[in-house]
Amino acid sequence: MLTYDLRQADGPLYTYLYQCIKSDIIAGKLQPGEKLPSKRTFANNQGVSTITIQNAYDQLVSEGYVETQPKRGYFVADVDVVAGKGKRADINYEIHIPQEDEEEILYDLSKNEINPENFPFSIWAKVSRAVISEQKEALMKKAPTGGVRELREAIASHLYSFRGMMVDPNQIVIGAGTEYLYGIIIQLLGLEKIYSIENPGYRKLEKIYRQKGVKCKFASMDEKGILVSELERVKTDVAHICPNHHFPTGITMPASRRYEILAWANEKQGRYIIEDDYDSEFRMSGKPLPPLFSIDGCEKVIYMNTFSKSLTPTIRISYMVLPVHLANRFYETMSFYACTVSNFEQYTLARFIKEGYFEKHINRMRLYYKRQRRNIIKTIEDSWLGKVSTIIENDSGLHFLLKLENKKANEEFQAYLKKHKIKVNALSDYQWGQGVADEYVYIVNYSPLGTGAMSFR
């Protein structure tokens, strides 16, 4: 008769019994087909109640270690332990996390991180608290695939006042970052399309498209932006461009080129333009050009923007505005998807925009960046660096270009960066293959710096 020493039980007796029997089954001490004692006999033998035995048996049955046969009792099941026992010798169990940078960096001007001083924490907290206390029902309600109505309305009205765009909130699709939205575009347009990105340009885009399973080519630019001849050369279906403030060159595509690109898109069905308007909020002076989306009369332009630059990249909220026929295709084919942004943050951002905090924040940041940019440019110009370099900028966005005049100056600059632990990317880092990108040109993302933090001495 099966007997276990219940004094060793640490917890409910039935759990302990279950554990003991299971171990014996796995170890083979109890063989497949073997009959287990009846509940009453076993209970008497162990000096416990039949309920305890019942519970232990139930658990074993539910896990498949034991089978019941009606009116016959409990039997050990045939647990065919064919797989997964122990670790295989040929598997490597070490995880290798790529290290961002080996060297210590004091000033990282290779990317735009928001200085914590500049995020409106207290207002964000206040708005978020109000949302939690006043919109409980809405917070628990599944959002439509494209995002909650309030946020889409707030974005539509922001686009109207900031960019002169007239869009139906239903054309807006909210997603957890532009990278996610590119995936949605690929699903909308099909995996067989050829995407082109600007060269030089934001090279990560190429990785993203390739990783998501579509072809991605590079199309060269001239001083007006991407070339239609290049789009044709690489057989582009979908051109992903930043016509309003190209990264990294800072080029604004003039109207003539805009119409050329639209004409290119119109020549063939299935051609589209993704207009990436990532930093339009930070044009420092003058009136920005209307986006391509607004001058497109033929539903060829998908407009994309994000709150990464205007708020922080660590809140993952981006959006795109689809031409009507693509919005319809989106609702027809993808309504089953859940929106990827939390309701809590969608409602918070919607209020933040509606109550005017977003506009105030942008205005404040624009002034802040303008001052910061002026200080840094002046500091550079007044330093040794100013004597051997030129600054290329168009009073827009959160970066400018610094062009060293010759090889010697470039070497001095490199040594300076190393000595002061500064990380800056070169324009050529954004260039694929041999191209027009000048030598010795660097991209200075100045937003991570405080005002006047560096002296360039």
Next chain:
Amino acid sequence: MLTYDLRQADGPLYTYLYQCIKSDIIAGKLQPGEKLPSKRTFANNQGVSTITIQNAYDQLVSEGYVETQPKRGYFVADVDVVAGKGKRADINYEIHIPQEDEEEILYDLSKNEINPENFPFSIWAKVSRAVISEQKEALMKKAPTGGVRELREAIASHLYSFRGMMVDPNQIVIGAGTEYLYGIIIQLLGLEKIYSIENPGYRKLEKIYRQKGVKCKFASMDEKGILVSELERVKTDVAHICPNHHFPTGITMPASRRYEILAWANEKQGRYIIEDDYDSEFRMSGKPLPPLFSIDGCEKVIYMNTFSKSLTPTIRISYMVLPVHLANRFYETMSFYACTVSNFEQYTLARFIKEGYFEKHINRMRLYYKRQRRNIIKTIEDSWLGKVSTIIENDSGLHFLLKLENKKANEEFQAYLKKHKIKVNALSDYQWGQGVADEYVYIVNYSPLGTGAMSFR
């Protein structure tokens, strides 16, 4: 000489002048190549400062409507208005949003929405406030692709205490919903794989896989879960299963079948199992089976879980645990992706778990659901419905099955649903093609109901 009536200007004069000239260029009144007046002459003529003219010209130049020729002056550019003028007649501008349901519904038992009474709003708000006031730096810092360290550690320790799983936090990948994570899995394993889902099962999965560009087949189940013979029949590479509490049948896969499935995966390189453990927190009694992930010694199982059931689906936080070699592949090939969940919510959830609120919440909800389930089952059993139906459940999860005894009973039940505006899905809604799913079986997601809200009279 170009002359405009500046009395009509509503705003800065330069903006108005810019507008006028631009309109004339677009309308063709100013022809390509035409020379514009010099700044001084134009300023004298209009009675404004040269700065005003300069600003207007600069804007026109930056937009490409005007070109400068060194030492010669300003000329109208060749704005080749080839595209995008006006709306094309053959485009449909109406957006059709699919309507969820035409009929009014009082009780929607077809899905699990969280009753707003049950979400721990005040604690969530408190924790989130603490995060905002104490972790500003961290909130602004780009999270690793897999998610912020604190949350991954919190999840690892939750998995250890709730599921007995030993995982390295670096094996955990956090994403904005399981649907997003399936996309990551597809990118990890390749687009050419064949995915299988359980039949009957969560049919939305099939749409998701298909939409993301991979083949998705149905593999039938018996009373122990998915059949290995079926996986082989449809040439599965990746089996997506819910072995711990199958939706909708409620089946828990016994140990014997688990080992069979693992053996199937081990037979061939490139085969994997996605273990969807979506509601493991709500096993009401007994000890749950260890997940497949834990008994897999050969790196074949990707474990997935979500906070949708345990907190709310409207906070989009899910995670997967990758076998080590896939974690390495993830870091090698996808480290450039940004994590799709906001830092604010990642840090909030991390604290919520670490400070014990999550465990308390789950315990409270488990009791709540247990009581609610008992009440509803009793109400059904005591009513006319109890006389013509059987309840099938295994004391787990947030749904049970209701089986009507015959066609007549089924018709009565249908009429009752209609009269009381109740929406319930049938088991056959989750069945693809002809299959084993019984007739007249319904899935009751009881969580949207309050305790004892329906009388079944």
